[in-house]
Amino acid sequence: GNSVTQMEGPVTLSEEAFLTINCTYTATGYPSLFWYVQYPGEGLQLLLKATKADDKGSNKGFEATYRKETTSFHLEKGSVQVSDSAVYFCALSSGDYKLSFGAGTTVTVRA
Amino acid sequence: NAGVTQTPKFQVLKTGQSMTLQCAQDMNHEYMSWYRQDPGMGLRLIHYSVGAGITDQGEVPNGYNVSRSTTEDFPLRLLSAAPSQTSVYFCASRTGKGTEAFFGQGTRLTVV
Secondary structure (H helix, E strand, O other), rough: EEEEEEEOEEEEEEOOEEEEOOOOOOOOOOOOOEEEEEOOOEEEEEEEEOHHHEEEEOOEEEEEEEEEEEEEOOOOOOOOOHHHEEEEEEEEEOOOOEEEEEEEEEEEEOO | OOOOEOOEEEEEEEEOEEEEEEEEEOOOEEEEEEEEEEOOOOOOEEEEEEEEEEEEEEOOOOOEEEEOOOOOOOOOOOOOOOOHHEEEEEEEEEOOOOOOEOOOOOOOEEEE
């Protein structure tokens, strides 16, 4: 079946540091890949997505590239801010009705 | 544009009580799902629906019931609450296969 493995947290960074959260997946077919963000006390929001190999999703300074050869979709941001403190989820959808989520990575950015 | 609306936001139940978590979406999405979120486990699918009158089980369906009489609404029923059902519950909707999901704000449920 489909599964997503993402880097365990928590991750604590200083403002303006570089952030990487690793995500690898197992799926049948050609999945769509997503990163969701959850701010404290809120629901999940889509951060970015990619639907085919070598696509790069980007939003709010975050980027992730769909790498089929390494089955990965790592999330990166070059200079984080305190407002980026949140829980980040990698997810995939492989042509069926379900989204499979990773366990989530808690990121805390200190001023 | 309301998106996905869940009620209530918080609920405390006693073991054995029943209740219904409400979910409504105004985006005319066919696909709707219920997830529970527990620390270190990501989101796990409870039940889902691909259209009015059609529902199916997800990974962790035991103790929960759903129905979908309209496109807009997808309530989740807890039949006899247990402490193991203490969790945060999210409803989500999607336009179709492979598309992103839109989530509600969540319901934090505590069963004592």
